[in-house]
Amino acid sequence: MSLEEQRALLARIAPELLEAKRVEKKRLPPLPGAEPGKVITRLPPEPSGYMHIGHAMSGLLNYLYARMYGGVIWLRFEDTDPRKVKPEYYESFRKGYKWLGIEWDHEKNNSDDMELFYRYAEQLIKSGKAYVCTCPAEKIRRLRALGEECEHRSHGADENLHLWNEMLAGGFGEGEAIMRLVGDMKHANTTMRDPALFRIIEHEHPLTGDRYRVWPLYDFAVSIEDYLCGVTHVLRTSEFALRDELQNYIRSLLGISRHPIYIEYSRFEFQGTPVSKRRLRAVLEAGLARSWDDPRFPTIEGIRRRGILPEAIREFTITQTGFSYAKREYDWSLLFAINRRILDPVARRLFFAPNPVKLLIDGAPEISVEAPYHPSNMDLGSRNLRAGGELYISGIDAERMRPGDVYRLKYLMNFKVLEVSGNIIRAEFMGREPIRDVQIIQWVPAGECVEVEVLVPGVLYVNDEINQESLRIVRGLGERAVETVRLDEIVQFERFGFCRRDSASELRFIFAHD
RNA sequence: GCUCCGGUAGUAUAGUCCGGUCAAGUAUACGGGCCUCUCGAGCCCGUGACCCGGGUUCAAAUCCCGGCCGGAGCACCA
Structure with missing residues (x-):
């Protein structure tokens, strides 16, 4: 029997076998401890920068699992550092998640719950599990490294309560006092060595204005918010791994015994395209790029402009991602291959003569x-x-x-x-x-051709140094029909590559991949 | 420096918990073929990996020890 015949026969007697193989590849592994209908996850962006591919993949994982188990997902902005947070960034995330097809069930901001944070803080102080510390930051760091306690730790609850109210009332300036958890200064996990829970920040917050000056730190806010949202599973990158213990501990001190299941995985990036704000800014400052939505950037806008489809990122996340702790650097070709497969059946073919x-x-x-x-x-x-x-x-x-x-x-x-x-x-x-x-x-x-310009993005960094030639501009002539390409439409210039029209008024395209 | 964690083909991932079915699966990349009025897509075939060294065992990618390499954390950021 030929292969064709075998396949035809199989399709007749057991079609599910042919199907199974294909479908299986596109599924996420089971989520530990997940019960159908009871999974609750979250999208926890800090609105302090533009959304990028890393946020997208993490977000997708949380979203896909919530859906896979018929659960619920929250969009919760981690906005408790008024100095870093900006309104445009909140919107960047909302827009980015929507673009990816992520639909969240509820939305909130950590900054909505300040009063509640204060109440929990008071509870902690009264039970002797938190204290106000007025040591300078440098001293705190030193003692923490040494595993030694400072004199403020032994103050009584009444005094701490008084000092705490003083903090709230404005009796201390920025940096003059913080509220700390009574942890264990000798703990091997340094996050447990009396971490700061609240600090003073005199800076207007985009959502709450100048109403608050004492702001919770990440671990405190997250511990409470995850409880409030009923989060059952947290999928996040490994830089948070050491904080599971702390967050569980904070909750238990507050009388909360229900903790999420934590699943952490290493950070990743695409070959030559760092996600770090610092390194991206360096490219901007070198004058090699003008904005954060540059098609060479891993920001969601950049990737979108480059002609990568949300479906491709989704499939990539499902098939190429694992919960590995090893450092990974994806080859762009993996994403391109998926994108090409999606684009191929629907992209118009046009003639373009470069140079x-x-x-x-x-x-x-x-x-x-x-x-x-x-x-x-x-x-x-x-x-x-x-x-x-x-x-x-x-x-x-x-x-x-x-x-x-x-x-x-x-x-x-x-x-x-x-x-x-x-x-x-x-x-x-x-x-x-x-x-x-x-x-x-x-x-x-x-006689009948039009001038066309194609921006060809390359990698931002080569061997850890800024690539001076990360953007190439190819000029050429296109057939007349190139004018019919709509803004955002992705077409294939035959034997050149898939390109997305980037300008409504000019025939400017951005090269996606071949 | 201290504390964790990890190392499977060029890249990414499955397998590692509960040793044998793994002479290691998949995707991509690469090579070849078919198809095609695109050097695209699709289909077929092929190349290619368990970091190193010891140990335990009838048997180790899987367990143990050491080394090497890599990552994360050690904030009044998240």
Whole structure:
């Protein structure tokens, strides 16, 4: 039996076997301790910068698991550092998650619950589990490293309560007092060595204005918020791994015994494209990029402009991601391959001649052809192409041409090269019908073409140093129909690559991948 | 420096908990073929890996010890 026959037979007697293999690959591994209908996860962005691919993949994981188990997902902004938080960043995340197809069930901000945080803080102080410390930051750091306690730790609850109220009332300036947890100054896990729970920040908050000056630190706010949201599973990157213990401890001191299951995985990035704000800013400051939505950047806007589809990121997350702790650096080709597979059946094909060279064909008739926009998807329609003996072809194709060579202009005609001189190739007409074993090239009619510019993004860093040539600009001529490409539409310039139109008014494209 | 964690093909991942079915699966990359009026897509075939050294065991990618390499944390950021 041939392979075809076997497959046909299998499709008849056990179609699920053929299907199973395909579907299985696109599924996430089971979530530990997950019960159908009871999973609650969260998207916990800090609105202090633009959303990037790392947030996207983490967000996707939390979202996909919530959906996989018929659970619930929260969007909760971790906005308790008024100095870092900005309104535009909240919006960047909302927009980014939406773009990815993530639909959250509830939304809130940690800054909504300040009064509640204060109440819990008071409870902690009264039970002798927290104290106000007025040591300078430097001293706290030193003692923490040494595993030693400071004199403030032994103050009584009454005094601490008094000092705490003093903090709230403005009796202390920034940096003059913090509230600390009574932890264990000798604990191997340094986050347990009396971490700061609240500090004073005299800075307007985009949401609460100047109403509060004492702000909770991450661990305190998160412990309480995860409890409030009923979070059952936390999927996050490994820099938080040491904090599980602390957060569980804070909750238990508050009388809360229900803790989420933590699943941590290493950070990752795409080859040569760091996600770190510092390194991205360096590129901006070097004058090599102008904005955070630059298509070379791993920000969601950058990636979108580059023509990567949300579905591709989703599939990539499911198939290429694991809960590994090893450092990983993804090769862009993995994402591109998925994106290409999604784009291929729906992207219109058009002719584009980069670095064009003129081609003159003696004896060529004036020909008009109806060329389909896609080799198999007829729904995409067709356009009319008309040309005679004067055209432009890609500079790369032209470079290879030697007198005597025969080529075919796709859909149009064949020609034999007669003479190659400078920027002009002279040839002779060799008939209209396709001939076997002849290289097919794309072309643009000399009379009816438009100027096209394509931005080709490369990697930002090479060997850990800023790549001075991360952006290439390719100019060329496109067939007239290039004008019909809508803003944001992704098309394939044949034998060049998939490109997204980036400007409504100009024929400017961004190269996605080949 | 201290404390954790990890090292499977070029890249990423499955397997590691509960040793044998792993002469190691998958995706991508790469090579070849088929198909095609694209050097794209699709289909088929192939190349390619358990960090190193010891130990335990009838048997180790899986367990133990040491080394090397890598990551994370050690904030009044999240």
